[in-house]
Amino acid sequence: MQFVIQAALExxxxxxxxxxxxxxxxxxEDESPLTIADQTxxxxxxxxxxxxxxxxxxxxxEGKGIAYEDRxxxxxxxxxxxxxxxxxxxxxxxxxxxxxxLIEDGRPTAGVIYAPALDDLYVAETGKGAYKVSGVxxxxxxxxxxxxxxxxxxxxxxVVASRSHMSEETExxxxxxxxxxxxxxxxxxxxxxxxxxxxxxxxxxxxxxxxTMEWDTAAGQAIVECSGGVVNTVxxxxxxxxTPLSYNKEILKNPWLLAKR
Numbered sequence: 001m002q003f004v005i006q007a008a009l010e011x012x013x014x015x016x017x018x019x020x021x022x023x024x025x026x027x028x029e030d031e032s033p034l035t036i037a038d039q040t041x042x043x044x045x046x047x048x049x050x051x052x053x054x055x056x057x058x059x060x061x062e063g064k065g066i067a068y069e070d071r072x073x074x075x076x077x078x079x080x081x082x083x084x085x086x087x088x089x090x091x092x093x094x095x096x097x098x099x100x101x102l103i104e105d106g107r108p109t110a111g112v113i114y115a116p117a118l119d120d121l122y123v124a125e126t127g128k129g130a131y132k133v134s135g136v137x138x139x140x141x142x143x144x145x146x147x148x149x150x151x152x153x154x155x156x157x158x159v160v161a162s163r164s165h166m167s168e169e170t171e172x173x174x175x176x177x178x179x180x181x182x183x184x185x186x187x188x189x190x191x192x193x194x195x196x197x198x199x200x201x202x203x204x205x206x207x208x209x210x211x212t213m214e215w216d217t218a219a220g221q222a223i224v225e226c227s228g229g230v231v232n233t234v235x236x237x238x239x240x241x242x243t244p245l246s247y248n249k250e251i252l253k254n255p256w257l258l259a260k261r
Contacts, residue, residue: 001125004112007048008098009137011041012116015083015098019117025090037089038062041082041098049078049100056102059248061215068250076104079247081215085191094118095190101218106246111222113192122147122196122219124226130199147227148201152261157181160194160203162210169209169238169256177205195220198259199227206259209234214252221245224259231259 018037026034042062049058059066060080071077078100083089085096094117102110113122119138124130124147131144157177161170177184187203195217197203221231221244233243234256245257 001110001112001123003048003052004100004102004110005114005121005123007045008100008112008114008121010048011044011082011098012114013137014040014044015089015096016116019089019092032086034062035083035086035089038083038086042080045080045082045098045100049080053078059215061213064215064252071248072250074103074248076102077248079103079108079215079218081192081219084216085193088190093190095193097191097193097196099192099215099219101215101222103218103247106248107244108218108222108225108247111219111226113196113219113223115191115193115196120196122199122223124199124223126222126226128226130223130226132196132200147199147223148229148261150201152201152204155182157184157205158187158203159184159205159207160187160189160197161206162188162190162194162208167210170207173205173207173209173238173258192216192220195224195231195259198229198261199223201227201261204261206257207234208258209238209256212254212257214247214249214254217245217254217257218247221259229259229261231257234258 015037058078081099084099089096098114100112101108110125121133121136130147133144135141194206198206233241
């Protein structure tokens with residue numbers, strides 16, 4: 001995973017160079033924001049991955065125009081979000097990440113998430129566990145902490161919710177937890193940091209009853225699962241299933257999801 005970490009850190013360095021400037025914001029057809037940092041990060045990551053694994057294709061949010069007829073034959077590929085949380089990047093609140101996942105037979109088997117402004121790195125690989133390294137660039141820290149960092153409390157639930165997206169269904173789910181726990185606290189976070197908080201054990205639940213795309217969740221799902229948690233699909237009725245999120249669907253949008261410990 002060293003070259004994957006290298007790709008995330010190199011992208012993170014460049015992203016921070018742009019972050020400190022007065023960058024311009026464009027908008028895609030779906031009205032989602034796009035910056036030069038998204039495009040630059042995409043090019044850096046794609047270049048490193050193709051150099052080290054030329055036989056493994058790359059699917060990225062900024063290079064997603066690959067026809068399903070071509071990619072449906074893929075049994076293994078890299079799934080990349082060059083900047084997850086572009087809205088947080090634009091707001092300059094620091095809660096954005098670089099996400100890289102390896103997908104094998106529709107499942108995320110390895111993931112790297114780097115939060116450049118926070119300088120936190122998360123790494124996971126099936127069979128090898130999940131880890132966090134804080135201060136990886138600024139402090140040169142190379143001592144990983146095994147995840148989770150803390151275990152759940154029987155009488156208290158911490159729920160992480162999106163800083164930019166909070167649906168009525170999510171609010172209803174949080175309310176129902178009050179029937180099980182004496183205390184329910186809500187944590188706000190942006191981007192895939194919500195999944196990282198579940199992996200760390202700082203959050204017990206992350207309900208996302210609103211749209212996400214495959215590149216938003218793949219790396220985080222790998223990290224949650226390798227830390228002992230689950231990321232399951234949720235039906236439109238709000239009913240949780242025992243089915244984990246799957247990848248490389250014809251339509252790259254995810255169903256609702258619930259990550260938990």
